[in-house]
Amino acid sequence: MTGPLRDQPWGLKVMEYAIIKCCPNHRVNRMVWHQGGILALTYLAYTCYHMTRKPMSVVKNVLSFNCSTLSPPPNFLINSSNRDTWCDWAPFDTADAPALLGILDSAFLFAYAAAMFLSGFIAERVNLRYFLTFGMLASGISCYLFGIARPYNIHNLWYFVLVQAVGGVFQTSGWPGVVTVVGNWFGKGKRGLIFGIWNSHTSLGNILGSLIAAEFVESDWGLSFMVPGIIMGLIGFIIFLFLVPNPIDIGCIPPVSPKYRKLDAAHSSDEGSSADECENIHNRLTYRCAYREQVDVDDIENVRSETSPILPRHRHIQESDRGNAIGFMKAMMIPGVVEYSLSLFFAKLVSYTFLYWLPLYIAASTTYSTTSSANLSTFFDVGGIIGAIAAGVLSDYSGTSALTCAVMLGFAVPMLFVYDYIGSTSLATTILLLLIVGLLVNGPYALITTAVSAELGTHPSLGNNSKALATVTAIIDDMLALLLLSRLVYRDVKLFRRRRRIV
Incomplete structure (x- = not known):
């Protein structure tokens, strides 16, 4: 008999209670069902994180416009309180508006980078739900x-600076949290394709953020932020109701580390066909939990047998699976962490430049309106979705994640010059180049932050310690960002002081 199960989400309890009442003898593959739910919930969660980051890039076009060159929207009533600010917004209505808007970006990114390390450590030590x-x-x-x-x-x-900085701090909860949850639920099989599709949440969030912001930007730019903020809060409540951070929280054995894999002549592939059944003692639902790896006989004390209906020694498995949270230096010593961190930094530098400035760049280099520029910028993220999937497939097929990233980034360099040179010549050219650049930039970005992070976070040198995943993810996501952003912050502060002296 197992000990009491861990804190289970209320929404999941209600669903299982309904299943018991409606189909008391129904037996389903619960592990697959839960894995699908985890992918959906974490996908939805991180989509919202990026959806709330994107409006700033769209609203920049109206915060710093010169009202003398524009006409107000239809049915817009100009009065004494908005006569000078209906299409711009003090203090961003001066010649140095780009520098001030850059300070807002720096405030967000600097806070994000500084808090990411702490967030990764916290994620290892608390309930991720x-x-x-x-x-x-x-x-x-x-x-x-x-x-x-x-x-x-x-x-x-x-x-504005304070709100951006606070937002940057809390945004760091997203990536270490969702990657660790997904890593807890999936084994070490070929995950590039799964993570490639799953990682499209970043691009989808950017697209939704752009479309929502564009809907309100020319009439009431405040709603461009308020609507995504409300949506994110609602999805956060759904996460609270349904997310299960670890299989052991519902009484199931998590996927076993490759270190403990046993090669069987009858099932020599990574996919395997063995199955374990575990019973949820709390609500008496029968689970059929399918696994890709078999358990080594040396680990027999942790798992009774492949057909055991219950989890033996639940607390022992919990401690073995979760392990002790690792330190920063130990995570840095995992082979590949430093190299992938540096690679991701530069890929992320390009990606975030497009994230925060692409709509403004399109509006400045073409004759398209603010709304059209925002909508057009979404093609970069559509290309990112294609690139994430393509990088995952290539990584799975070749087994060479580093080579896949190097090839895509190598092609991205000349394509960025091509886009800068002819990207605004026609609508078709702009769309095509945005798709290609998005594919080449976000492909390796997605691969490093998902499949590679999960692989390094469960590296054999760590044993079966899943707690390393949050730390590795945090390091790879933001190593050196704090140091390099400090120079940009210093530049923006100098510009701000110069502006104050002029005033």
Whole structure:
């Protein structure tokens, strides 16, 4: 008999209670069912994280426009309170508006980079359901607070800087949280394709953020932030109701590390066909949990047999699976962490430049309106979805993640020059080049931050310690970002001080 199961989500309890009442004798493959749910929930969660990051790039076009060159939207009533700010917004209505908007980006990214390391360590030590729920609610509130500046007529630069910095801190809860949850539920089989499809949440979030922001940007830019913030808060509540961070939380044995894999002549492939059954003692539902790896006989004390209906020694398995949280230096010594971290930094530098400035660049280099520029920028993220899947497939097929990343990044360099040179010549050319550049830039970005992170976080040198995953993910996601962003912050502060002296 197992000990009491860990804290289970309320929504999941209700669903299982309904299943018991409706189909008391029904037996289903519960592990597959839960894995599908985990992919869906984490996909939805991180889509929202990026959805709330994107509006800033769209709204920049109206925060810094010159009203004298534009006409107000139809049915827009100009009065004494908005006569000078209907199409721009103080303090971003001066000649150095790009520098001030750059300060907002730096505030977000600097806070994000500084807090990411701490967030990774915290994610290893707390219940990830509460961690993600709190992070999503706080991020949604931060996004909402930026939007209320318009109806409340807030023009203080430091208010915007503070909101951006706070948002950056809470946004760090997303990536270590979702990657660790997915890593807990999936084994070490070929995961490039799965993670490639799953990682499209980044691009989808950018697309949704752009479309929602574009819908309101020319009429009420505050709603461009408030609507995504509300949506994120609602999805955070859904995460609280249904997310199960680890298989052991519902009484199932998690996938076994390759270190403990046993090669069987009858089942020599990585896919395997063995199955374990575990019973949820709390609600008496029967689970059929399928696994890709078999358990070594040396690990027999942890698992009774492949057909055992219950989990023996639940606490022992829990400790073995979760392990002790590892330190920063030990995570840095995992082979490949430093190299992939440096590679990701530069890929992320390009990706985030497009994330924050592409709509403004399109509007400045073409004759398209603010709304059209925002909608057009989504093609970069459509290409990113294709690139993430392509990189995952190539990595699975070749077994060479580093080579896949190197080839795609190598082609990305000349394509960026091509886009800069002829990207604004025609609509068709712009769309085609945005698709290609998005594919080549976001492909390796997605591969490193998902499949590679999960692989390094469960490296054989760590044994069966899944707690390394959050730390490795945090390091790979932001190593050196804090140091290099400090130079940009220093530059932006100098520009701001210069502006104050002029005023």
